[in-house]
Amino acid sequence: MTQLPTVLDVGRMAGVSRQTVSNVLNSPELVRPATRERVEEAIRQLGYRPHASARRLRTRKSSTIGVRLDPMANGISGAVLDRFLHALTEKADARGLRITLFTARDPDDEIRQFARLRDGADVDAFVLTSTFYGDTRTEWLIENDVPFVTFGRPWGIDDMDDPQHRWVDVDGWAGLREATRSLTASGAERIAFLGWPSPSGTGDDRRRGWRDALRETTALTEGEIAALDVASEDGVAQGRDAVRALLDSGVVLEGVVSASDSLALGALLALGPDIPVIGYDNTPVAAAIGLSSVEQPVDEVADGVLMLLLGERGNDVVGWDAEATDARHRLITPRLVTRTLALS
Amino acid sequence: MTQLPTVLDVGRMAGVSRQTVSNVLNSPELVRPATRERVEEAIRQLGYRPHASARRLRTRKSSTIGVRLDPMANGISGAVLDRFLHALTEKADARGLRITLFTARDPDDEIRQFARLRDGADVDAFVLTSTFYGDTRTEWLIENDVPFVTFGRPWGIDDMDDPQHRWVDVDGWAGLREATRSLTASGAERIAFLGWPSPSGTGDDRRRGWRDALRETTALTEGEIAALDVASEDGVAQGRDAVRALLDSGVVLEGVVSASDSLALGALLALGPDIPVIGYDNTPVAAAIGLSSVEQPVDEVADGVLMLLLGERGNDVVGWDAEATDARHRLITPRLVTRTLALS
Numbered sequence: 236m237t238q239l240p241t242v243l244d245v246g247r248m249a250g251v252s253r254q255t256v257s258n259v260l261n262s263p264e265l266v267r268p269a270t271r272e273r274v275e276e277a278i279r280q281l282g283y284r285p286h287a288s289a290r291r292l293r294t295r296k297s298s299t300i301g302v303r304l305d306p307m308a309n310g311i312s313g314a315v316l317d318r319f320l321h322a323l324t325e326k327a328d329a330r331g332l333r334i335t336l337f338t339a340r341d342p343d344d345e346i347r348q349f350a351r352l353r354d355g356a357d358v359d360a361f362v363l364t365s366t367f368y369g370d371t372r373t374e375w376l377i378e379n380d381v382p383f384v385t386f387g388r389p390w391g392i393d394d395m396d397d398p399q400h401r402w403v404d405v406d407g408w409a410g411l412r413e414a415t416r417s418l419t420a421s422g423a424e425r426i427a428f429l430g431w432p433s434p435s436g437t438g439d440d441r442r443r444g445w446r447d448a449l450r451e452t453t454a455l456t457e458g459e460i461a462a463l464d465v466a467s468e469d470g471v472a473q474g475r476d477a478v479r480a481l482l483d484s485g486v487v488l489e490g491v492v493s494a495s496d497s498l499a500l501g502a503l504l505a506l507g508p509d510i511p512v513i514g515y516d517n518t519p520v521a522a523a524i525g526l527s528s529v530e531q532p533v534d535e536v537a538d539g540v541l542m543l544l545l546g547e548r549g550n551d552v553v554g555w556d557a558e559a560t561d562a563r564h565r566l567i568t569p570r571l572v573t574r575t576l577a578l579s
Numbered sequence: 580m581t582q583l584p585t586v587l588d589v590g591r592m593a594g595v596s597r598q599t600v601s602n603v604l605n606s607p608e609l610v611r612p613a614t615r616e617r618v619e620e621a622i623r624q625l626g627y628r629p630h631a632s633a634r635r636l637r638t639r640k641s642s643t644i645g646v647r648l649d650p651m652a653n654g655i656s657g658a659v660l661d662r663f664l665h666a667l668t669e670k671a672d673a674r675g676l677r678i679t680l681f682t683a684r685d686p687d688d689e690i691r692q693f694a695r696l697r698d699g700a701d702v703d704a705f706v707l708t709s710t711f712y713g714d715t716r717t718e719w720l721i722e723n724d725v726p727f728v729t730f731g732r733p734w735g736i737d738d739m740d741d742p743q744h745r746w747v748d749v750d751g752w753a754g755l756r757e758a759t760r761s762l763t764a765s766g767a768e769r770i771a772f773l774g775w776p777s778p779s780g781t782g783d784d785r786r787r788g789w790r791d792a793l794r795e796t797t798a799l800t801e802g803e804i805a806a807l808d809v810a811s812e813d814g815v816a817q818g819r820d821a822v823r824a825l826l827d828s829g830v831v832l833e834g835v836v837s838a839s840d841s842l843a844l845g846a847l848l849a850l851g852p853d854i855p856v857i858g859y860d861n862t863p864v865a866a867a868i869g870l871s872s873v874e875q876p877v878d879e880v881a882d883g884v885l886m887l888l889l890g891e892r893g894n895d896v897v898g899w900d901a902e903a904t905d906a907r908h909r910l911i912t913p914r915l916v917t918r919t920l921a922l923s
Contacts, residue, residue, distance in 0.1 A: 299679075304664070304665055304668045304669075305665070306665055306666075306669055314658065314661075314863070317658075317661045320648070320680075321648055321649070321650055322650075324648045324680045324681070324682055325648075325650055325682050328681055328682045333679050333680070333681070333701070334679065334680040335643075335677050335678065335679050335680075336664075336668045336677070336678040336679075336680065337668070337672055337677070338668055338669050338672045357677070471866075471867050471921070497867070500867050500868075504921055518863070519658070519862070519863070519864060520863060520864045520867050520868075523815050523841070523844050523864050524844075524864075524868065577815070577848055
């Protein structure tokens, strides 16, 4: 257990939130002068040093990064996290870093694993995937000064620009916008979005990309756009049934963009090969059947994660300090892979 | 670097092969008395103790298993090794063991990684995947007394029953035999096998299962069977082209069994939905399009690997010693998953 004071200790002594302490350290202009002085006094009294454990990462002999691996869902879309793990392992190895895998039943269990792996000095930093609204894991890591980067942005408004939460994400908004515009470019207007029920951080982001593209490139009214918004749990059969229900309700479609390849494949089953469908994640399934899909560039994500974790800026390796680099977050633009259906 | 004498040192002193030393230790009745005495004398002189490092595995504090992770091939069939990694991580975690990932460019590089990870005391044992003919990696691990289990049997004849090479594998012969018999059960005879070019350990094993099923259940001659044997590199387009070439040569088909889901999907594209096709690996692609496929039970494989690595026998944990347990190899029977095509 670390004996060093944490940002949480500073906050408690000063009577402010962790976020306020973080702002004092990284964006002091956001904090009222009286509050700032109180926090700075607590920092002095406690001898708090930001990111002490993070600095150790590059100096420790066995530099090891912990990554949680979930039981295989055996679905189509889980493959993107496997692809990310392959890329991360390769790029970490090239930097002399190891990946250690662990499992966790739920976020609380994952936090216990963080503590266990850190206390055993087995793991120096963590890379997290699958961030969600109100994620307690990143809170714990920040409060305990454990270096981490998430693949996935924080979905709570407050944390989005938190300099202590470094993240890399793929811009799902841009991906769905491009996919939608690729269909409206040929004159089609009635493009449905087949996604997950709200609230879903990634799902709602992708939905906004579709909606913005329709607003920009078609004459559809807000009501007409809303009628083309279809929510379903992920899965081929679920996607197929949701699109069938939409057709049964009398809606006419000229195309479908989806939040996942599973849903897209379901749409394909409901619609047949004559109405264009675009998936998301560019899974092997999409490649195999010739489904167009939005690809998440996991190599770029893995590079970004390691650069943020190590405080690298280009080829110039600098210290971990948040103050020493401007790039705390990276939003990577995905790429639309256009194909012709093989099964038709 | 270990200072302990290895089985290779014993062999050198006695002027015999590693395999002979192994036989003296584990199946002395196979060795001529004069040779046996020479080996036993070398063991005494050198103070060789079999499996010394293996015994350490359960007593060391940071019990860590190294697993090589390849760059993502982005194909369909690589998914089975990802599924295995998920299962292995979960079951290792339940036993208090960690998985550390590393990469390697080729078998020689992998051996250098073994040495580096062992010398740094970072990894106590290895789990290998994708064994091949003349695999130099397992030789090195045996000679250096590093505990390991392979997912995949040794494909050289000499090593198949080597008690020092513990392995778990899925019985591809049984899988293809069952798949083929499921098609001939309804009276069909002209079932083609779409597999990889020989020699391929796993591929030839699956081919034998198909051939044996045709011999057992049909009236086809050996020549007719040989005409239904189609070899192709793995891939959807490759499988499609190979089956089209077979059709163009005038061969009439009543069904296809394949060495992979990629090839099976290619066969489906060439044949259309009316001729039954069965794949192998039960990948998400097969589930998504409703392709019947042979599933490798990766949970059972992961359990078997850990039991052999830890010397577990049922719930009874015994030492690592080869002498203490009979089960050195496990051949697990796969299961045929039968589906109805969704895309038709």
